[in-house]
Amino acid sequence: MVSDKKVDQLLERITALEDRVDDLEQENEELKQENQQLRKENKRLRAKLRWYEGPHTPPSKDQANQDESSSSDGDEDDEQPRTDGGSPGRNPGHDPEWRTAPDPDREIEVTCDCCPDCGEVFDESAGVSPRLVEEIPDPQPPEVTQYNRHHYECHSCGSETVASHPDCPDEGQFGVNVIAQAALSRYDHRLPYRKIADRFEQLHGLEFTGASAWHATERAARAGRCEYERIRQHIQDAEVVHVDETGIKRDGEQAWIWTFTTEEHTLYAVRESRGSDVPAEVLGEDFAGTVICDGWRAYPAFSETLQRCWAHILREAEQAAEQQDEGEPIYRALKQLYVALQTQLESDLSLRERAELQRVARRELESLIERSVPDGPVATLLGKIEGGLDHWLTFVGEPAVSPTNNAAENALREPVVLRKLIGTLRNDRGMFVHETLLSLLATWSQQGRNLYEELKRVARDNEMISRAHAVPVVASSG
Template sequence: MNEALRENHEALREENEALHEENEELREANQELRHENKQLKAKLRWHEGPHTPPSKEQSSSGESSSSDDEDDDGGARTDGGTPGRKPGHDPAFRNAPDPDREVEVTCGCCPECGEDLDESEGVSPRLVEEIPDPQPPEATQYNRHYYECDACGAETVASHPDCPDEGQFGVNVIAQATLSKYEHRLPHRKTADRFEQLHGLEFSGASAWRATERAARAGRCEYEHIRTQIQHADVVHVDETGHKLDGEQTWIWTFRTDQHTLYAVRESRGSDVPEEVLGEDFDGTIVCDGWTAYPAFSRNLQRCWAHILREAEDVAEDHDQAEPIYRTLKQMYVGLQSWLETDPSERQRTRMHESARKGLEELVNRSVSDGPVATLLGKIERGLDHWLPFVGEPAVSPTNNAAENALREPVILRKLIGTLRNERGMFVHETALTLLATWSQQGRNPYEELQRVVRNNEMISPDQAVPEVASG
């Protein structure tokens, strides 16, 4: 009996030693994985910091947005979602147009045996949409008569809406060249190739550039009109991103409302730019991120919750003290969003604003050690007056996604063109982007609108075309 117990004890001891060795190996492997994970997180934070817009963040799992975890969070997403139709949504089909003509397609004999066929048994219709062949260019000579007034001696040259004041290319060429650059993202050389291949029009890259400049000069009055509309808006989303002008650092700013989008390229990233674009007397609400230029310009701010949630999540990944802060912020944001969907009264909004403000004050009064967690709480505290305007004002959005979305197209073009060559290029860039973005918002056809502004023949002179770049 004792021998059996001794053998059993020996076997258990050997098994325990084996398990201990296996545990040590797993511990070492776990430490290596932790180290590797930390390095990967550092690289990820370098490439995609907390201020990375949601459109650039991709779901690592590839799962549908209707997963259980996301439902538990109230549907608040921090990634870009998944492409395609979401589960439960009806598919969208393209509306079939009415046919412009009908062609009877018949068959005289059987393709299998060659026997003559009798009358048709029925019709199998197929609707095909086609575009006409590209047309060759038309050369029109406009004999513009000029006159001298007998009364005052003023000389007048007659004008025609299809004859631009300068250059040899017409309205359609100018409009298509501009769309090729700023809608289809073609280099000027490729635009010239397209005109020659499709229409047989002798066109150069320099001609394409001059055409876009003429379109911008013709549309500058409308650009200023858009600026005026934004200056009188109640809510404006503002954001900025870097760009190069002749290799030097500049910034492209966007100012977006529900009906208008304006771009401005400036050397400054300071508060002087919003002051210049919006005017000193602007009294609307600015939706923005935490950049210091905005509070230096206005006290009526709505800070972006998407930014602070991403930053809190980023800090919480490395610091346990930040995890309850991130959780509290997210629960507050999701709860407020759900509550606002009930269409509360103005009095209810005021009470909720006060309650949420107290919640944020309690959050920032937490005792934490110095470091990233304290920095995070400091950012929340400095923005206490700017986190909750959306609770009391129905027209205000809690995030700055509208402005970030507006910067997507300039960022793509920046990757393609690298740098603007000079201030004339800056002028064309901001004007064309503004007009096309605004027309798209308003559901207007950009080609028809470009034709309209060029036909107005209100081109400003080249000297007037180049604005002074605000420096700072």
């Protein structure tokens, strides 16, 4: 038989275990409450982040991701913090880049007659250590030329002719070099007109004002307008065009700068409208290509042949998953579908195989749309997916079409930087100059051309075209 003492010990152990279970249950309940509070705080902080980080913010501007990646790369203890503001160097595994050594324009023999320590005279050199030094010449003062343009009167027809010279502009007192440098300083170096004037005076001793810099830049834009129209024609004939828009001020009022970009051409258009009339004007009513765009309603109003940007919808799905638990499986399924499509398309599929893959992917999207979710961010997300159902999978059937609109977003970066610097465009002339020069410089950069040489070329060509189309002055018979 079990003694009473042992029974009492067992009862004490049972009581202690029961007390321990009660303590653990209470601790578990406290942890649950703390967890719920932390989840609420996490949602609150994420909502606060959305004031400057939204689903339409490109990854390059996502400050949170940049902070995480910078803190997770490498061992912080092994690297000294940089104080010069420079980049940490090439990424691991990337080959270094070396500058190509230039051919010397001249050679200078650097010799020494005697030993600097004891004064012993040297007989001959024991060897040569060549060193290449690249230097730019001192800025040259402006060259002032007076063109005595002779006038002639035809005795047969009575017309009057003024002789022309290729380096003498028909208007203004500044030549093509000044025009090209002023435009480049403004739209590539991002200098204010006052600073452009200071630069000309400091480097070349040229008396120049901010107004002179503006007029020179305007002349560059007018000279390049024919080139602008040629870029527009190339884009109108393209099979695929990336389109995006962002806000800009025109005399303090809201306007929009649109970008239309292909692999070799980029066109900007500053308009007071954000509607479908702008792509209809720029691309033409009968545009037959595919437009890659975001979800702005102006695009489906303009064309039925669209590719909606997957980068946008994936960011929106991720944000919806953070806000609502029902969004997590939808975001995961959407991301898995996109990765699977990209993997499949890496192989050389025939058009028939692409069409079949497109049908399968559409059924996957339709199954997502059919899910029942409560009202909120996830329901809004599914509504967007359903609204663009005909436009998410164009890239699957057409090999030349990209699934994202990153090209247009990249093209808008330079105008956005300039927007922060200049604040607002003053009038129609400012809009004209802005869209023209931005388009020329962006296109020439895509094509690997020298921006300064191209600006000089269009300035000279414009003078020649103007003279070729000039109407002769007929002398009065009275």
